[in-house]
Amino acid sequence: MDDEADQVALDRLVNIIRNEEQEYNEEEKRAIKKGKEFYEKCKVIEKIKKLSCADKRVEMKLVQLDGESLVTGIATTVVDASVEECAAFQYFLDSREHKKKSEERKILEQQIRHVNSHTLYYSTTRQISTVSRYRDWRSKVTWLKEVDGSICIDFSDTKDTMEEFPVKEGNVLASAHTVWIFEPEDPIGEIPQTRVTFTSRVDAGGNVPAKAMTYISKRFGAVVSKLRMKFDKGDEIAEYKTGGSIKLTRDKIEQSLLVDSFELVFERDRKGDRVSLARGAFGNVLVADYHSTRCAYKEIHPADLSDATLKKFFLELKLIGTLRHPNIAQCIGVVWEMEEHGIMFELCKNGGLDDFLKKHAALGLISWKNTETVEAAHREMAKRSVKKNGTIAMMLTKGIGLKSRWAHEIAKGSAFLHGKEPAILHRDLKGANVLVGDDFTAKITDFGESRHLGGVIEEEQKTMTPAVGTPHFMAPEVFSTDIKDKIYGKAIDVYSFGMLLLELFYDGRISKGFKKGWGHLVIMNRVSKGWRPDLKLVREEDEDLADIIEQCWSQDPSERPTFQDIIIFFDEKLKQLEVESEEEEDQIDKTKKGTKNETIPTERDEESGSDPMSKISLANENQEKSNIDIANKNVRKKEVKEHQGADAIDPMDIFAMAKLQDEKKVTKKRDPDDQQKVILKIASRNEDEKQKVEEITTRDDEYEGLNVQQKQMKAMLGKQDFWLL
CATH class of the missing domain: 3.30.530.20 (START domain)
Known part of the structure; x- marks a missing residue:
């Protein structure tokens, strides 16, 4: 012991x-x-x-x-x-x-x-x-x-x-x-x-x-x-020098996971070096292409593979090799050769949740729910030039309530692990061990400390006893010296999840919840005696969130909620968020409709004064212009259809296409008689309106020299549009 x-x-x-x-x-x-x-x-x-x-x-x-x-x-x-x-x-x-x-x-x-x-x-x-x-x-x-x-x-x-x-x-x-x-x-x-x-x-x-x-x-x-x-x-x-070491370890890996290194094509920079996303515990995390699938390659340096790390490595492979869930980072394969060692995971270029929050939280676009502050931040950012499909553009689309969605997804991933037979305990649940997918989906990763719960083998039972994890996120029973706490259960992950919620609240900086200067030993000592971070700021923002965190932190593991309970809690949160979003959209639609019904003054309004008949005439004139546009479009469609009927052009015949292009330039100048017929047909729909147009045209000396039909056309199209015909 x-x-x-x-x-x-x-x-x-x-x-x-x-x-x-x-x-x-x-x-x-x-x-x-x-x-x-x-x-x-x-x-x-x-x-x-x-x-x-x-x-x-x-x-x-x-x-x-x-x-x-x-x-x-x-x-x-x-x-x-x-x-x-x-x-x-x-x-x-x-x-x-x-x-x-x-x-x-x-x-x-x-x-x-x-x-x-x-x-x-x-x-x-x-x-x-x-x-x-x-x-x-x-x-x-x-x-x-x-x-x-x-x-x-x-x-x-x-x-x-x-x-x-x-x-x-x-x-x-x-x-x-x-x-x-x-x-x-x-x-x-x-x-x-x-x-x-x-x-x-x-x-x-x-x-x-x-x-x-x-x-x-x-x-x-x-x-x-x-x-x-x-x-x-x-x-x-001695065994290695005889060539037995690599074979011994390779045999421990599930054969379906083994990948040959030549199947990977690593992304490289201008100098020819492999592109690194981050530095992991054993080596760099690289970007690679595996049969047209981009993946993250978790490099492993043999220098770091002691007996303890080897054991941890193979145990992690055993646990995650076959796990398939949208909120679990998927293992694609393993490379294990004399000169190359690594694990391939689905690529999440946004990195760890804690680092993502530290990098982007200052923009104010990510929140638990819809608030005036986050709405103002979104409006301000929307005014700027934002790269399409970029990270900020995604935050503008998904940022409101994103923390609640992340919490919901992490809870679902954890519930999946706890629902396996036998159950899998993560034992190191924290922001650094949750990846942010390209679509902002949360994915749990790093199962190096994970264990099956209640293994039938005696040795597997013993592996449940060590105190592992990160002290800020560790449940009190994990580092307890009391023998009754030595074999612990699913509730340790629930405790860690409660701390992860606090980490989300503090935008990836869990240390903000603890006293400055406290080392790991001090934290473990205080937590084991019942101390917990102050939730005053959390409670001011969301009373319900503070309550669920406190439940996760309970000193008695039996009093902590299950992940199924937590999923139900955030289901309700997200439903409320959807209702609020729909209500806001309805309000925006009503505002837009109200704006459309209002009369917006123009230069022509000012010239015509406040005469109601002038405004009616202007409105009718705008409607006529719209009808003329539609008529012109129909004429163009007819021309194209007639042209394509007998003389269809082979898209590969570039000379014929060039000729057609020249013909199109000519067809833009259509027969004025055809246009006049269409316009007169529209203008004659309302005899009273035609008379008003004629009265307007007789008062303007710029109509001098035009016949009646041309005056009517000019009155409805305007001077500039008329001379374009």
């Missing part, structure tokens, strides 16, 4: 180091800087004394003895693990394994206090010899991951904890500066390799027997050897 609990905590720390960005204060940055300077300085020490080590794969490169109480040494080795795994193991000072071996290392007492995810205080009391007084060390420990992938852990003396952990009477306060450097090297097949360098300078204080100092220096090699043996994969490396 202790080993299992240690592994859970170690895996969580590995995930933090690998994936979570850290913020460092100036003091922490100075400590790391001094640690690196100390490491570089020790590498060029001139006085060298080599020591042998029981582990032949560990080299004690440099050891310097300065008198009886001061020793400086460097030990190096190569470990069969990733830099994150090595660093996590050395930083995990409060592991049960570490405490068990304290007596062996002559540590009489130790206290650890975590400051945040990357810094802690470490205080110890040690016996360095039977004839010397006990020594106390007070250290501040900080780790930092560099851009190049290397990791540094610095152990420096500190006085910060003197009041909390004072030096005991009779003990001597000793001094030490220790630096661990972890540098990635080329993997051996799929097994990652890390070069580890341990550098330490210990001042035990006072007079210390040489024998005791020799023991301390040899401990340098023992500590490094312990790390190497923790992750030793000598057998796997």
